[in-house]
Amino acid sequence: MASFKELIRQVKSEIREVTPEEARDRAARGAVLVDVREADEWAQGNVPGSLFIPRGFLELRVEEKVPEKSREVIVYCAGGTRSAFGAKSLQELGYTKVASMAGGFARWKEAGLPIVVPKTLSAEQTQRYSRHLLVPEVGEAGQMRLLESKVLLVGAGGLGSPAALYLAAAGVGTLGLVDSDVVDLSNLQRQILHTNASVGRPKTESAEATLKALNPDVRVVRHDLRLDSSNVLDVLAPYDVIVDGCDNFTTKYLVNDAAFLMGKTNIYGSIFRFDGQASVFTPREGPCYRCLFPEPTPAEMAPSCDEAGVLGVLPGVVGLIQATEALKVLLGRGKTLVGRLLTYDALEMRFREFKVRRDPKCALCGEHPTIRTVEDLVWSCHFEAKAPEPVGAAH
Numbered sequence: 001m002a003s004f005k006e007l008i009r010q011v012k013s014e015i016r017e018v019t020p021e022e023a024r025d026r027a028a029r030g031a032v033l034v035d036v037r038e039a040d041e042w043a044q045g046n047v048p049g050s051l052f053i054p055r056g057f058l059e060l061r062v063e064e065k066v067p068e069k070s071r072e073v074i075v076y077c078a079g080g081t082r083s084a085f086g087a088k089s090l091q092e093l094g095y096t097k098v099a100s101m102a103g104g105f106a107r108w109k110e111a112g113l114p115i116v117v118p119k120t121l122s123a124e125q126t127q128r129y130s131r132h133l134l135v136p137e138v139g140e141a142g143q144m145r146l147l148e149s150k151v152l153l154v155g156a157g158g159l160g161s162p163a164a165l166y167l168a169a170a171g172v173g174t175l176g177l178v179d180s181d182v183v184d185l186s187n188l189q190r191q192i193l194h195t196n197a198s199v200g201r202p203k204t205e206s207a208e209a210t211l212k213a214l215n216p217d218v219r220v221v222r223h224d225l226r227l228d229s230s231n232v233l234d235v236l237a238p239y240d241v242i243v244d245g246c247d248n249f250t251t252k253y254l255v256n257d258a259a260f261l262m263g264k265t266n267i268y269g270s271i272f273r274f275d276g277q278a279s280v281f282t283p284r285e286g287p288c289y290r291c292l293f294p295e296p297t298p299a300e301m302a303p304s305c306d307e308a309g310v311l312g313v314l315p316g317v318v319g320l321i322q323a324t325e326a327l328k329v330l331l332g333r334g335k336t337l338v339g340r341l342l343t344y345d346a347l348e349m350r351f352r353e354f355k356v357r358r359d360p361k362c363a364l365c366g367e368h369p370t371i372r373t374v375e376d377l378v379w380s381c382h383f384e385a386k387a388p389e390p391v392g393a394a395h
């Protein structure tokens with residue numbers, strides 16, 4: 001009976017070995033690298049683009065993953081021994097161009113060749129997001145994507161509160177919050193990010209504390225400022241999606257214009273007494289806010305922001321519609337509200353949907369745009385935009 005030393009010498013004499021540099025060059029010409037180490041070794045780093053099939057499953061799975069037996073296959077492990085046995089086995093399965101990488105992943109690293117460390121969920125994250133992992137439309141890949149996503153919430157008030165809480169709970173990795181206000185006692189009827197203890201503190205500070213307490217995975221970026229034409233592009237730049245929960249028309253137009261000009265999806269929401277509405281403005285795919293409400297027209301009858309009032313639970317519904325749309329956009333799943341305006345009447349408990357189209361005459365996204373940069377509107381609460389349904393703004 002042969003000793004292990006004799007056996008490995010025998011196996012190595014029957015296979016071809018390549019150096020890590022050769023493996024790299026051959027991979028660039030179409031060879032596939034197969035990593036036969038165990039999952040914990042693979043997770044600590046591997047060769048970019050390599051296929052992962054642990055040694056124990058190699059014969060079982062290789063034909064499914066590499067169906068063409070004439071394709072060159074280079075097997076590697078940590079030091080070159082397991083891969084030698086793997087290469088021999090592949091030859092016996094009928095693969096015609098097989099090699100083992102001498103020295104394995106250790107020598108690949110020593111040679112300074114590129115490696116990747118795959119991102120995986122920690123044990124705690126696997127537990128925290130287990131109900132997402134059970135949903136095929138999210139799964140581990142979707143959860144990783146959410147953790148790497150950045151959402152900007154314009155306003156940490158009525159709409160921003162429920163949206164931020166649920167986006168943080170869902171594991172959206174970075175949440176930016178724009179708000180220059182401090183928490184007022186009259187906010188607490190609906191702005192559930194804030195508590196009695198935070199009255200008098202900046203809203204972003206209070207919101208950050210609440211969100212971090214809910215989910216330490218989330219990085220909160222505070223923008224303690226009022227958006228205007230001088231800062232809006234810089235503030236929006238790092239984010240994947242914008243959730244517009246602001247309470248005034250000046251900012252709504254500004255955010256709409258900036259998001260469009262930067263090619264970012266803007267998730268719109270608005271509330272007034274018992275009525276809410278929401279839509280999704282994705283540049284080029286559907287209308288923008290100006291397509292729906294082209295000109296801010298004076299409406300003397302419209303109550304001012306402070307006088308408008310709002311049912312405390314209303315922003316919860318609308319803010320969560322916005323959060324839902326944000327998650328769908330980030331995950332690339334489902335059908336969003338692009339091209340649709342959803343309205344909600346809390347008194348009648350009725351949702352309605354309106355088709356909304358891009359306006360070819362839109363000054364921003366139309367065929368002959370006149371708005372090519374962000375500008376500040378001179379505007380006040382005492383004016384109201386034209387709307388197909390009651391629309392307004394309340395904190």
Ligand SMILES: [Zn+2]
Binds near residue numbers: 291364
């Ligand atoms: Zn438009």
